[in-house]
Each structure stands twice: as structure tokens, then as C-alpha cells.
Amino acid sequence: MMxxxxxxxxxxxxxxxxEANYDIAPDIAEAFKRxxxxxDGGLARRVMDDLLENAAIASEGALPLCQDTGMAxxxxxxxxxxxxxxxxxxxxxxxxxxxxxxxFLRKSVVSDPVARVNTKDNxxxxxxxxxxxxxxxxxxxxxxxxGSENMSALSMLKPSDGLEGVKKFVVETVRKAGPNPCPxxxxxxxxxxxxxxxxxxxxxxxxxxxxxPNPDAFWDEAERDLLGRINALGIGxxxxxxxxxxxxxxxxxxxxxxxxxxxxxxxxxHSTRHGTAxx
Amino acid sequence: xxxxKGTEKKISTPLxxxxxxxxxxxxxxxxxxxxxxxxxxxxxxxxEIAERGGEMPFDxxxxxxxxxxxxxxxxGAAIGSIGPTTSGRMDAYSPTLIRLGLKAMIGKGLRSDExxxxxxxxxxxxxxxxxxxxxxxxxxxxxxSVIAFPELGxxxxxxxxxxxxxxxxxxxxxxxxxxxNAAP
Numbered sequence: 392m393m394x395x396x397x398x399x400x401x402x403x404x405x406x407x408x409x410e411a412n413y414d415i416a417p418d419i420a421e422a423f424k425r426x427x428x429x430x431d432g433g434l435a436r437r438v439m440d441d442l443l444e445n446a447a448i449a450s451e452g453a454l455p456l457c458q459d460t461g462m463a464x465x466x467x468x469x470x471x472x473x474x475x476x477x478x479x480x481x482x483x484x485x486x487x488x489x490x491x492x493x494x495f496l497r498k499s500v501v502s503d504p505v506a507r508v509n510t511k512d513n514x515x516x517x518x519x520x521x522x523x524x525x526x527x528x529x530x531x532x533x534x535x536x537x538g539s540e541n542m543s544a545l546s547m548l549k550p551s552d553g554l555e556g557v558k559k560f561v562v563e564t565v566r567k568a569g570p571n572p573c574p575x576x577x578x579x580x581x582x583x584x585x586x587x588x589x590x591x592x593x594x595x596x597x598x599x600x601x602x603x604p605n606p607d608a609f610w611d612e613a614e615r616d617l618l619g620r621i622n623a624l625g626i627g628x629x630x631x632x633x634x635x636x637x638x639x640x641x642x643x644x645x646x647x648x649x650x651x652x653x654x655x656x657x658x659x660x661h662s663t664r665h666g667t668a669x670x
Numbered sequence: 671x672x673x674x675k676g677t678e679k680k681i682s683t684p685l686x687x688x689x690x691x692x693x694x695x696x697x698x699x700x701x702x703x704x705x706x707x708x709x710x711x712x713x714x715x716x717x718e719i720a721e722r723g724g725e726m727p728f729d730x731x732x733x734x735x736x737x738x739x740x741x742x743x744x745x746g747a748a749i750g751s752i753g754p755t756t757s758g759r760m761d762a763y764s765p766t767l768i769r770l771g772l773k774a775m776i777g778k779g780l781r782s783d784e785x786x787x788x789x790x791x792x793x794x795x796x797x798x799x800x801x802x803x804x805x806x807x808x809x810x811x812x813x814x815s816v817i818a819f820p821e822l823g824x825x826x827x828x829x830x831x832x833x834x835x836x837x838x839x840x841x842x843x844x845x846x847x848x849x850x851n852a853a854p
Contacts, residue, residue, distance in 0.1 A: 438800055441800050445803040445804070445806035448805040448806055448808075449751070454751050454805040455750070456804065457753055458738065458741045458750065458752050458824075459739075459804075498824065570801075629800050629801060630849060631849075660802055661802050
């Protein structure tokens with residue numbers, strides 16, 4: 392049995408909150424450069440240049456890439472041979488509190504969705520726990536901005552809608568979102584499971600690296616086709632027109648019920664951020 | 671003579687109607703002077719003030735509202751990261767504020783038909799800044815001070831002194847909308 396002190400979890404979470412918000416991920420930076428070169432010029436190329444400069448300024452000046460430093464979404468994979476001394480959930484929230492305070496990150500969480508009083512420390516986080524074999528603890532922090540979260544959608548399709556129905560819903564969701572979610576976006580798609588699980592799959596799909604293939608050849612082909620269709624919409628960087636509306640489409644499928652075909656689309660902005668630590 | 675796509679223009683606040691009429695959708699502008707931040711919660715409060723006929727936190731004449739809630743300011747810095755938030759959430763309030771004299775808005779994303787109509791009726795303009803470029807945009811902010819609703823934290827109204835703040839005309843005073851032209 393591996394014993395891990397909860398305070399170590401707080402330290403790791405605080406660090407991940409700050410790093411994810413200051414430093415652009417290498418896969419996103421590469422995708423920005425490819426996108427800039429793919430644009431013909433004009434505003435689209437200018438926007439991509441601005442985003443690359445923004446990333447350099449953020450990293451050098453210890454400024455968040457975006458003022459919306461997100462609601463902290465935390466994925467925990469806890470080995471079944473691990474024992475955490477202290478409350479794991481409290482430790483994660485303490486890490487968020489410290490990371491957002493010490494890192495000069497914006498506190499964007501309100502205590503009640505209707506009363507809307509800011510909690511002033513960006514807690515609570517949204518935490519997903521997974522129990523896995525082994526004796527280590529893996530924590531991923533994915534701060535989620537709401538310009539893109541608000542453009543996300545779920546549809547309970549009919550089985551007869553099939554792959555084409557799934558694709559149409561994804562493209563339609565991106566088309567409706569237009570300039571709002573800060574394109575070029577990353578599109579996470581959950582297909583199958585139940586209503587709630589499709590949404591979780593879509594969120595988790597955003598954690599993949601831009602440029603990584605889907606392990607399943609069928610879904611890899613669907614991702615490529617969807618990326619082509621989405622970029623043909625012409626929404627472009629910042630929604631001002633251009634070839635790059637999305638940097639990537641990531642699909643996560645799961646077994647589902649004989650009567651259903653749930654599809655969830657979670658849109659990530661161009662600042663799709665996440666970092667992982669293993670304890 | 672209005673400046674359109676591909677052109678760049680320097681403008682200063684307060685904005686006169688003739689300057690606003692000279693801005694065409696697609697034109698890039700560099701703003702110097704003053705802009706006021708206000709987003710969801712501040713808009714709700716200003717709308718409530720308008721409904722009871724009260725006095726606004728600042729004089730709207732010729733002024734620009736920026737839909738933004740900055741990240742906290744580090745010691746010695748003028749401001750934290752400060753990019754635009756999605757404008758559509760302010761659509762319910764904007765026509766009332768425009769009717770009361772507000773001239774220009776900076777945000778990102780689509781506006782409703784009601785907002786576009788208010789802009790054309792009252793000689794206003796809707797500008798967009800690049801969403802997610804908050805660190806870059808912070809460079810054009812020279813000073814910031816909270817002038818209303820300090821209890822709203824990041825959502826308080828701040829007076830920003832800006833120099834060459836980069837934006838693009840998205841809806842001009844004639845109602846031309848860059849987003850409607852951009853997508854096929």
C-alpha cells in the first residue's frame with residue numbers, strides 16, 4: 392500500500408493550475424504555426440500572429456494566456472493500492488485556491504448558479520475520480536474557459552442517425568458557435584454511453600495532444616473527415632474568416648444502449664489547457 | 671469616406687459621430703484614450719439603474735465599453751491579462767444602454783438583431799478584439815482604476831487608459847456586420 396500525504400496533492404494541483412494558464416502547450420503552439428502558414432493572409436494570418444505573440448508575452452511576463460483562467464476541472468486516477476492521508480477532495484480544492492491566488496489567476500466561480508456570488512478563490516473544482524490498478528496517483532488539471540464551454544451541446548440521436556448523424560450534429564454545433572468560442576477551437580466529442588457519460592467523454596477527449604491519431608482506425612477517419620468539414624465552414628481564426636476554424640477533432644466512443652446514440656460536443660478554445668502530475 | 675477591410679485607423683476617445691461614421695466593418699482600429707470595462711454583472715446593474723432612471727456610474731457621451739474582466743494585477747504592472755469576453759451575453763442590456771448614449775462596445779462574437787438596430791439608429795459601433803489574446807492586449811493598457819461596483823471583483827467597472835488598443839470594426843454605424851460577411 393502506497394501512502395501519499397494529501398498536502399502533496401495540494402502542491403501539485405497549485406503548480407498545475409499556474410503552469411496550464413501561463414504556458415502554451417507545445418502541441419498547440421505547433422498547431423498555431425501550421426495554421427498561420429495555411430492562411431492566405433489578411434486578418435486570419437494577423438490573428439494567428441497575434442496568438443503566437445500572446446503566448447510569448449504570457450510565458451515571459453508570467454501573465455495568463457487568457458484572462459478567463461477557467462473553472463478548474465480535475466481528473467484523478469487513483470491506484471487501488473494507494474492510500475491518501477487526509478481528504479483528497481479538500482486537498483485538490485486547497486491546491487486550486489493556492490494556485491489561483493498565488494498565480495494571479497482570475498477567480499471566476501460563483502457559489503450558486505442563480506444567486507451568483509463569487510467564491511473569491513475559484514473553488515470548488517469539478518473533480519472526476521477514476522480508480523485504476525497500481526500504486527500511483529495521477530492528477531490532470533484542465534482549467535476550462537466558458538466562452539467555449541457555453542457553445543458546447545448534447546444530442547440524444549436515434550441509432551438510425553448513424554455516423555452521418557453524429558457528424559452533422561458536430562458540424563452544426565461548431566457552425567452555430569461561430570466566432571464565440573475563440574477559434575481556432577479544439578472539438579471534443581463523446582459518442583455513446585449515457586447522457587452524462589457522453590459529456591464526460593467529450594470533456595476527456597480535449598486532453599488529447601493535437602496531432603495524435605485516434606487509436607481506432609474507424610474513428611480516426613471520422614476525425615479527419617470532421618476536421619475537413621469544420622474547416623470548410625470558413626469561420627476562421629477569431630471568427631473573422633479563414634481556413635482554420637478547428638485545430639483538432641477528438642472523438643471518444645463508448646458502448647451504449649440498444650435504443651440510443653448520445654453525442655456530446657465539448658468545445659475547447661485555442662487556449663485549451665491541461666497539465667498532469669504523477670505522485 | 672469610410673475605412674473598410676484591410677485598412678487601419680487610429681482613433682481617440684471620446685468618439686464623435688463623424689469619427690464613428692468613418693469606421694466601416696473590417697477596418698482595424700488602434701484606440702487611445704479611455705475605455706470602461708463592464709461585463710455580465712455590471713451590465714445587469716447598469717440596466718437596473720436605467721430602469722429606475724438613476725445616474726450611470728460614468729457619463730456615456732462618446733465613450734467605449736469593453737466587455738472584459740481582467741485577471742489580477744501583479745505588483746508594479748498596470749493590469750493583468752485582459753482579453754474580450756463573449757458579447758452575446760450583454761445583448762439583453764446593450765440596446766437600453768445605447769439608447770442612453772453609449773457609443774461603442776468592444777467584445778468578441780455575434781450580436782443580436784436588436785443590438786445591430788440600436789447601433790444603426792443611434793450612430794454606434796461594435797468593435798471586436800482577438801479573443802484569448804489577453805496577455806497581448808494588456809500591453810496597450812497604461813493604467814486601470816475601479817470606478818464602480820468594487821464588490822464585483824473582476825466584474826467591477828474599471829476606467830482603463832489605453833494606447834493603441836487593437837480592435838476590428840465588427841458592426842459599423844450602417845449595420846454592416848463582419849461576421850455575416852466572413853462565413854460563406
